[in-house]
Amino acid sequence: MLAQIFAVVIFVAMFIFIVTEIVERHVVSLICAALTMILVFGVGMGSMEAVIETINIQSIFRTEFWYMTGEGGAGSGINWETIAFIFGMMVMVEGMARVGFFRWLCMLIAKLVKYKVISIFITFMVLSTILAMFIDSITVILFLVAVTIELAQLLKFNPIPMILAEIFCANLGGSATMCGDPPNIIIGTSLGYSFGEFLGNTGVIAGVAFLAVVPYFYFAFRKELLVNGSEAVDYRSMPSPASAIQDKKGFIISSVIFICTVILLVTHAQTGLTVSSIGVLVAIGTLVTAGKSAFVLLKKVDYKTLLFFVGLFVVIGGLEQTGILEMMAGFIGHISGGNIMVMIAIIIWLSAIASGFVDNIPFATTMIPIIKSLSVAYGVDLSVLAWTLAMGTDIGGSATPIGASANVVGVATASREGYIIRWGLYCRKMVPATLMVVLISMLVIYVRYL
């Protein structure tokens, strides 16, 4: 009982401190992790075994960490597979950014559509969705928003509608694959799903939703985009895509590494390579080919986020080890009366609403053991609950400016250039889009899996 109280208090305190930003979130999660070790596992449970299981360092030395052996899931505690993969992707993305890959791609597309505002609007939505399927949405938005503002100033259109649509599509694209959004990586590695399985399930749902999202944003913003953006443009005055490339050789290498990464991810169920192996391979490939810049790339890796993950996994491990999450699963099961349709509705809407206001990473991490318990207790297909959770957390985050990392970065980048996006402006267009996509996701899940 004491261990349970400690676990809940630490968890709630962690959430409060993360939301209020009094201390940086990685510091909060690490302090809470230390408290979990001492108070929950030590004082409350007196179990060294729980500590070892939660730190989970032994998992790195198991074959299944590097190569899929058919035993699904990383188990409880620190999910080192997620951390290794995210680290690798961070290194790769830094390498790509250094050589100007993203700016080149954006400029190339703008040129291909002859700098027509509506065409840029639609192609950038497609670009945002596709890139976010493979690269973290923060990087995608960082570059897309910067180029959008540059083009808006040259073509004299209001960039805010385009930025909002790009943010939404980055979150939607992130939901489509296992590596698109951190909750998906955690869900995939924790429950043992492959990239292909995500693509065939959340990917299809995201695809259906995308077909509704494009017309929604087009009709929502068409008038604003056409105010000044229909004027004829002198192409020669526009920056050439080639000017974005900082290092030609590095650019080719980065492009090759990116293509190889996509191939490795798409085929990892066939090759047997785990996402942690892919992450490590990608990091090594990028660092070796970067030469002297390798140290710069390593310095740029967002270690704070990785540390945040480490702490978070320990705190959630505390809830799991003390049976709190099982109790929460029992509560959801009780409300739903064991009815899977109600269960799906609760999970998707609860995840979506919660992710609109709190960081979706701790939320998804907390929910994973809950859906596992629900699956065991009520005989529900775990994968259906996993896709439901992924869609709810990934899409729900789009509703508010603070719901997902991509939103924060997009809003901040635009605001720093003077295009201030307030809550009202943001939510007026994004809340209906979020509700629409969550509803579509729920209906697709009902039709396809029930």
Add this chain to the structure above:
Amino acid sequence: MTSQLIISVGREFGSGGHEIAKDLAEHYQIELLDSNLLTEVAKHKELELHHLEGLEEKRKIKLFSRTVRGFSSSPEENLALLQFDYLQKKAAEGNSFVVVGRCSENILRKFKCLISIFVLADRKCKMERVMKLYEMSESMAEKYIRERDMERKRYHNSFCEGKWGDSRNYDLSVNSSKLGLDETTEMLIEYIDRRRKK
């Protein structure tokens, strides 16, 4: 005016800091940046002013904002940073100006030509000034002063290491009620002139 001069004027609400800043700008024939700073930023960025209004000198609301890798979603914080960038750019270009508030004593401290002043006043003087200027009752004026000062303090302290109004952050802190606004301005001009000779 040959050498660059930047005067930063922090102030308590109702202390007459704005008037003093205005007189200093007139005396040295340099630009005054106060509420017009927003218009200047909008002009510089080719933006419509209404996009930026209502967020000035306000602290961020933590519950409704989030920071990711150093990027903040807070409109208040982003507007403040936009203004800081503008002021720093203006200063780096060698312009002389008087700036009121906006954490200027802190964000421009790397410029040697900066002279930072904080204007405070006795409660009674502040009350009289506010009651006359805004045609308010005594109780309303007191409440208004308290709220505005609290707002400024929170705004300042959320962006700067030093505390708002703490004399250690400014070259000079002066109580405008003792000499009155005109004589305080004269005294400040004498101080600024001496500083510039150093």
